Amino acid sequence: MKKIRYTNQDTSKLSSVNTVLGIITRTSQPFYKRSKYILITNTPSLDCMGYKACIGLGTSNNPLLPIFINIEESELNSLVDGDIIRLGKNSLRTVWSLTTNDNALMLTESCNCKCVMCPQPYREHDPQQSKECHEILDLLKGQSVGSICITGGEPSLLKKDFLNILKRCTQEHPESDISILTNGKTFSDIGYAKQTAQVSNRKTIFCVSLHSDVDNIHDATAGGKNSHSATENGIYNLAQFGLNVEIRHVITKYNYKRLGDFAEYLYSYFPFCRHYAFMGMELYGYAAKNEEEIYISPYEYREELRHAITKLYHRGLPVSIYNIPFCLCHKDIHDFARQSISQWKNTFLETCTICEEKPNCAGFFATSKSLPVEYIQPLTEKRSK
Ligand code: SF4
Incomplete structure (x- = not known):
């Protein structure tokens, strides 16, 4: 989410605590609650005491006050009360926004696959x-939260900590939709799938990436031998414990020719998915x-996609295009x-402004090359609807 760079100030207090996380407020909070909040104010004064930090146009080196971060006025105005932000050494970032349903908890950037089209390259796990x-x-x-996405890397690699975080989500937010983005391999261990089921609820869904009906194509995409069978077993184990599963199929040059076969395979082997x-x-x-090797424009596979989607639809399976x-x-x-997205x-192109369907269209990833x-x-x- 949005990143804002600081203007001039001494952030030595920040470097000593690494990062500061807090809820934005422009309204004065009772003293006993302040330790959760980051106050937006332009006048550093003793009224700032007790907050995690302050952000504004002024500066302060008063050692009695919390750290005072200075940013541009336009950036200051873009911060929303109630959002959770992280203050890093040189910039701040919104990590939870009240105004969207796109919030995610990223548990790790480590993964047991190395998918050729992964937008989130592998990094060693940072606790x-x-x-x-x-x-x-x-x-x-205590807040009402519409949805929580748990993602990575592969979040289930954290084993016990993944279970702890999932348990907190289901217990502290029982009415929230909780989606877990996973390659499903960890759940091929039936004991672990069972433990996962014990901390899930009816609003939890496991969104499992499955790249092909053919094991070699899946494994070449996932970058690991036997990934296909591990993912298949993971899906079966999750389903065996009554958990909701969504299958996600990213279309690449490797698999687009088999979209119809893939639809048939889903219907034959995984008809129970949500x-x-x-x-x-x-x-x-x-x-x-890997663009050269794997990217193909959706326009070029539109016929194969039409075939796959209509096949699943006519068989009564709930299917979408993302x-x-x-x-x-x-x-x-x-x-x-x-x-x-x-x-x-x-993002959208200039030409999209005259399109009748722009309000409903997925558009594009602004991050795409x-x-x-x-x-x-x-x-x-x-x-016509
Ligand atoms: S369908 Fe979407 S991408 Fe195409 S012109 Fe319309 S808004 Fe733009």
């Missing part, structure tokens, strides 16, 4: 990341690096295309 997720949950306690999503690619991270604009899909399947990284501009065609009529 600070899962610690920060616990801190965010501390700050969200939802099936066929997804366009974000050209970022490994995907951008991350693909209407004008790159065959018109027969426009009703399955969803606005699925997180608000903070969603390049966009399939040559195929974009504004729609002149609204779809």
